[in-house]
Amino acid sequence: MNCASPSQTVAVLGAGPAGLMAAWELQKAGLSVVVIEADDKVGGLCATHSLEAQAGTFRFDFGGHRFITRNPELLEFVEQLMGDELLHSLRKSVIRFQGRTYDYPLAIGDLLKNAPFSLLAGAASDLLFKLPFTTPVTDRQNASFEDWIESRFGTTLYRNFFEGYTEKLWGIPPSQLSADWAAQRISLLDLKDVARRLLPKRDATPRTYARSYRYPKYGFGRIFERLADNLRDQGVDILLNQPVSGVVREAGRIKAIETAAGQRIDCDQVISTLPLPVMADFVGIDNQLGFRALRFFNMPMATDNISDNTWQYLSDPDILATRLQEPRRRSPFMSPEGYSSVMLEIPCFEDDSTWRCSDAELLPRIQSDLSRLGVDPSLATGEYASTRARYAYPLLRCGYQQERQRVVGALNQIPNLIMTGRQGTFRYIFTDTAMEMGQLAARSLIEGQDRRAEIFDFRNEPTVIETQSVA
Template sequence: MTKDTNIVDVAIIGAGPAGLTAAYLLSKKGYTVSVIEKDERYVGGISRTVEVDGYRFDIGGHRFFSKSKEVVDLWNEILPDDFIQRPRMSRIYYEGKFYSYPLRAFEALFNLGIYRSTLCMLSYAKAKLLPNKTIKSFEDWTVNQFGYKLYSIFFKTYTEKVWGMPCDEMSADWAAQRIKGLSLWSAVTDGLKRSLGLNKRPNDGMATKTLLETFRYPRLGPGMMWEAARDKVRAAGNDVLMGHSFKQLAQDAAGNWRMTATKTDGSETVITAKHVISSAPMRELAARIHPLPTSIPQASDLKYRDYLTVVLMIKSDDLFPDNWIYIHDSKVQVGRVQNYRSWSPEMVPDPSIACVGLEYFCFENDGLWSSTDEALVELGKKEMGILGLCKPEDVIRGVVVRQEKAYPVYDDSYAANVEAMRSELESKFPTLHMVGRNGMHRYNNQDHAMMTAMLTVENIDAGARVYNIWNVNEDAEYHESGDEGEKAVFTEAPAAKGAELSEGQAAALQSERDVPKRIAKDDDEAQNSDSKAA
């Protein structure tokens, strides 16, 4: 077996937003860097853009917006001439009708019709007269707020599709964080006042909230950003090695790292480095460190939610103007449909062809994931027909794109598992740095992943962990509103050893999104479950 050997200052695992941000900034500072990426063709990770015969597919949809000035400046530096401004539009689709997103309660009742709206209001009245006083789950909280009927239509189906767990097992705290400002009673009274001409400025039951109406986007998709970053890293004389899978990581007596990567032809590349930055899933990192860390059982218990996209090219003008639509219909398995031309006209080369991506949320190796591409394309065509969004016979081609480990799962043990691994590795290996979504097992935005890398570069340059990139606050809403690059003040800016973050750095680190947490069983329930299992 042949081996190539590289000696660099920093080895980086993964060419996603975190890995390439680190590689680019380190290159600017004069460090030698080698990046390994298991994909043979694409950089960007979940932010890559897949291209097939001129059609381009964004894996999940990535708006380029951040309140962090540092992140915005870096985007502009890497890709100065290729951003376009796009209108923001996403709606909910249910039984042939579109509903605003975020949900507008009065509009929803109007669209549902008199009979179903009456049932919703009766269900709402019952919830208010006889509320559940023991609120534990997402279902408990949402039914209390809106009644079971509206909950079952607009909250239950889609939430369970995405997260793969029943709503009665998700925490009520997550519901309270996600569903803010929506009041059914305010919507109804507001609608009545409008019909009588008593209210000229309706709020439709929503607390005042300004969502982004437009956003910036690379004209050829988000992968364009990371392809440009890759090219700049290479132009600086450093390596981005494609088709290289992370195999093993070990440290010698002098404290230098020896990282082995397996190439697609079976040969190996060995990289020797003073520092390693890992954006690999924590579970995979732990399993490949030699000798194995004592926290390997906790790391092995970390779980992920995966998804796949069935891309359909359809003989038609655009089917709908939205960037994407949320599918709340239980008759189909698809959870969301992307419309690639609405992201950028240049994503779809033929104006007579509509190109959409049907997103299916699943677990790796379950029935959906294991289906053949041909079967998945047929499923996509069938479900588009069921939804009435297109005629199956108008589909001229289909492509399947799989994305493993798209969402880190927040079960009742994940925090302890992450902390066990993080504490051991940081204490044993001060020159090993974990960054990004999967590298830290955190459901964060693109700008958060970039900022973890930016601060890690500062730590490497300083020769110490000056910034604690783990000590982040959660602010799921900021990403939806406000001004790009603004230096909003956030409390408790995370820092260690006296270092202070700028407001822009703190803004990026606060972009981690809300994730449902599974309700922990109390002692009695756990004992009952154990006895039943026995």
């Protein structure tokens, strides 16, 4: 891979965290950059959307974002970018299941008070009589989520807390989901580790997730709106409402980007954050990779407080959403004074009935679920709106690693294309990792080093990054 020269144009596809950070590094090096974005705003899955209601402006993110990182340089960059707009926030979460509410992370007193005897007895039986004679599954390449969880936490906890929620989230049985999802997202080692952490002691093991985090005053997307403003000030073109519809190739290289509006954008180098299977389709690579979509149902509420929880995990399979979030818990500026809001995070597949139906058609189901959860739907102002994320979660079916690697290898044969970011590398990663990936992609062009293999597996260690956050 040759160094990109100032006379060359680099097309960055996607104005999310990875794309904008790549553009930032490229413009600092004096390169000509054009950013091409399908949406009408920057931020990608980290964007913040506004609902203009009678009471004022209500703001909703695409999901439960928080800025956490173990990279002090990146934290300093974001702090300088945001100034006094960056707040300190505390996370408080609970699990809702079968009419009961459990603290998250688990606490012994709370469990003894709230859990049914059958659950406690079953977990104790697994701990004493099953798990000591079970070898934990370690083969992340071939094992399923079900195998990984049951071999560590036992049948009782798997059936109660993991099975139904996981199938609702992913839309496939846990027996078809890769163990990668468990290995990368669950920092507890096994049921013995759960029991050990529940016991109160002075030198208790640190919590398994970051309670404290940084969050912008007016929504997570403000980080990337600020970054985009700075890029424009430096002369970088950011083209919004320009979905990429294809690429023009000559002699094996990408020579131009085509948009749905019929525009052709000539380029010398390409850094793409487009979903991996989408780019594969553009260049004629057959693949079996797919994504799980999300629909967010956003509702202003005529009360200043729904609960004291940042979000609630909704484990019951017959409740439509997987999480109930109250944006005001992250920042009081996410809703007008005296008001709050709820955001229900609903997994679906693109173009299924949940994705397609109107807000009015979905509303009765939402109201029924809120009532079950103890949220009075009559507090709603009567205003509501959905936002949708078509490529929310890479679908990690068993064996997906081999298919991903095959597609990656084929795309890496295009010498002037670098894939990066969450969707571009088909990885479930945190925002800070996506930003670092964008920087790494840009620096590989600037330095003329082929670091694509490093980018695809960047921070792919089997630990939960939240436990090491410096934010």
